[in-house]
Amino acid sequence: MTTSTRTVAIFGGVYNNYLSLEATLEDARDAGADAIYCLGDMGGFGPYPDRVFPYLRDTSDVFVMQGNYDQSIGNRLEDCGCGYTDPRDNHFAQISYDYTFEHTSETHKDWLAELPEKFERQWAGLNVRMAHGSPRTINEFLWESTSPDPFLDRMLDECGADLLFVTHTGIPWRRELPSGRWVVNVGAIGRPPNDGTTKVDYFLAHIDDDVEIERRRVDYDHERLAGEVREVGLPEEFAETLETGWWTTCTGSMPAKERAQGPY
Amino acid sequence: MATDLKFEYLREKALSREIPDDAPAPTLELDSLDTLWLQVTGTLCNLACLHCFISCGPKNDSHDMMELSTVDDALEWARDYGVKEYYFTGGEPFMHPEIKTMIRRTLDQGPLSILTNGLLIDDEMAGWLADTFESSRYSLDLRVSLDGTTPEENDALRGRGTFEKIITSIERLWDHGINPVVTVTTQHAGAGGEAKRREFFEFVRSRGIDKPRLKFLSPFKIGREERRDRGYEDHERLVEGDLGDTGGEHLQCSSCRMVTSEGVFPCPILIEEEDARMGDTLEDGMESIDLDHPACYTCHVDGVTCTT
Structure with a gap:
């Protein structure tokens, strides 16, 4: 979109994937983004947690929000607060959390603890709100098939927004509500969206007289990351997801409709 | 898991406190009405399970079936x-002659979960549900109750011969493309423990359902379950201060209400309990509630939510 006055990028769910983070930032900057918003969850399934921070800290164009994972790591809590109910999901989430906690340096934990929980902006006269899970709860899942229009309208009324960006679920979607307002779940850049591809997702907002939303799919060296997952001794299931594009863990929290799209 | 530790702590705390006889119950505001329950078949059911917390059965019409217009x-x-x-719950929701219309109209405006014993889901209904699931914009979940990994365990609570019928329904739904959530109450020995839970997962997987979905629910010592086992002890009630700093946000009644043919109630558990009725309309249900029933104690100390 070369005609827009300005372009901004919005992504979430890094999950220790410093390679997809690097690729996403490069793609966003190449597309002309002058501001890049990260909606949280730096830690998760991937290796070497400390490698994501140089890309996010002390960069003038990147604005970072706290996700539930960051809140837990930053405040030295004992689990990720992901909101899973399935024991199998919790088993893998705990392995992932314990590894991330152990390998995140104290200075980065302190930084995570101090991150803001929301961003509010005005673009083209629209009130824009960014949140991790939802504007009201950091770990609320806003899935496409379980977020009805009237409910989203109420949520936008309550926070006074015309355009809402969230992450947390890991699967992207966007919807124009009958009221003309928009909700965008930006998905995650840390693992593919359970669609059998290895690409990850983020969104651009092209701002002119109006705001136009564009979904971007990013390639990165997923084979290298999967190799490093194995190298540090994280579960094979985490590597498999990166290589196949299908979620092997944390599927229990998915609604039936989203889960039916994948083999697990 | 940290969540289990939290509720273990709440149980210990609740057991170790001393409650004056006149200690008032906590009051809970409705934060947000996120979850709406509809008791579509009232208390009418084709089974009379011994552990049912609202004594549902073929002869219990204390809450009648809901009219379609009431649902609308x-x-x-x-x-x-x-x-x-x-x-949707009951009773058995699939006993309602207009269940398909109710499902369609509800799915037009949001995601729906149906709690069922599965016995009335024949091939035609399973096929219709699968088509509806496939074509609807919002998600549809079927929750099928099963209370054991053997006929002996299950049938002792749910009735003779029900084990095979329930399994057949679960497999039928799966074959048509619906992965039901198998719901297990933890009445029978060990079902609350990790080992038995894994056994349930493996059992469901052994029936050809390779993505098992399960939900475990603590027993409520009211209704027929009170007569089967025992009711609540005197100390098993909530008093002011029990909810702690976080208030009642972990309680489902902070974000749900139940509508039956008889009016509006705080939650799916209390519909036969004295004084639980809040009024005729959902507007009446927006008021705060007193957590003065012993069943509220179970929700608090066991972290129970009836949602999937």
Whole structure:
């Protein structure tokens, strides 16, 4: 979109994937983004947690929000607060959390603890709100098939927004509500969206007289990351997801409709 | 898991406290009406399970089936308000002659979960549900109750011969493309423990369902379950201060209400309990509630939520 006055990028769910983070930032900057918003969850399934921070800290164009994972790591809590109910999901989430906690340096934990929980902006006269899970709860899942229009309208009324960006679920979607307002779940850049591809997702907002939303799919060296997952001794299931594009863990929290799209 | 530790702590704390006889119950505001329950078949059921917390059965008509118009009124109110999700329960929801219409109308405005014993889901119904699931914009979940990994375990609570019928329904749904959530109450020995839970997962997987989905529910010592086992002890009630710093946000009644043919109630558990009725309409249900029933104690100390 070369005609827009300005372009901004919005992504979430890094999950220790410093390679997809690097690729996403490069793609966003190449597309002309002058501001890049990260909606949280730096830690998760991937290796070497400390490698994501140089890309996010002390960069003038990147604005970072706290996700539930960051809140837990930053405040030295004992689990990720992901909101899973399935024991199998919790088993893998705990392995992932314990590894991330152990390998995140104290200075980065302190930084995570101090991150803001929301961003509010005005673009083209629209009130824009960014949140991790939802504007009201950091770990609320806003899935496409379980977020009805009237409910989203109420949520936008309550926070006074015309355009809402969230992450947390890991699967992207966007919807124009009958009221003309928009909700965008930006998905995650840390693992593919359970669609059998290895690409990850983020969104651009092209701002002119109006705001136009564009979904971007990013390639990165997923084979290298999967190799490093194995190298540090994280579960094979985490590597498999990166290589196949299908979620092997944390599927229990998915609604039936989203889960039916994948083999697990 | 940290969540289990939290509720273990709450149980220990609740057991170790001393409650004056006149200690008042906590009051809980409705934060947001996210979950709307509809008791579509009232207390009418084709089974009479020994552990049912509302004594549902073929002869219990204390809550009659809901008229379609009553369901429509609740749906209209919920749409205007902005409810997030819907649940059908009973009784047995598939006994309702207009169940398909109710399912379609509800799915038009939000995600729906149906709590069923599965016995009335024949091939035609399974096929219709699968088509509806496939074509609807919002998600549809079927929750099928099963109370054991053997006929002996299950049938002792749910009735003779029900084990095979329930398994057949679960497999039928799966074969048509619906992965039901198998719901297990933890009445029988060990079902609350990790080992038995894994056994349930493996059992469901052994029946060809390779993505097992399970939900475990603590027993409520009311209704027929009170007569089967025992009721609540005197100390098993909530008093002011029990909810702690976080208030009642972990309680489902902070974000749900139940509509039956008889009116509006705080939650799916209390519909036969004295004084639980809040009024005729959902507007009446927006008031705060007193957590003065012993069943509220179970929700608090066991972290129970009836949602999937």
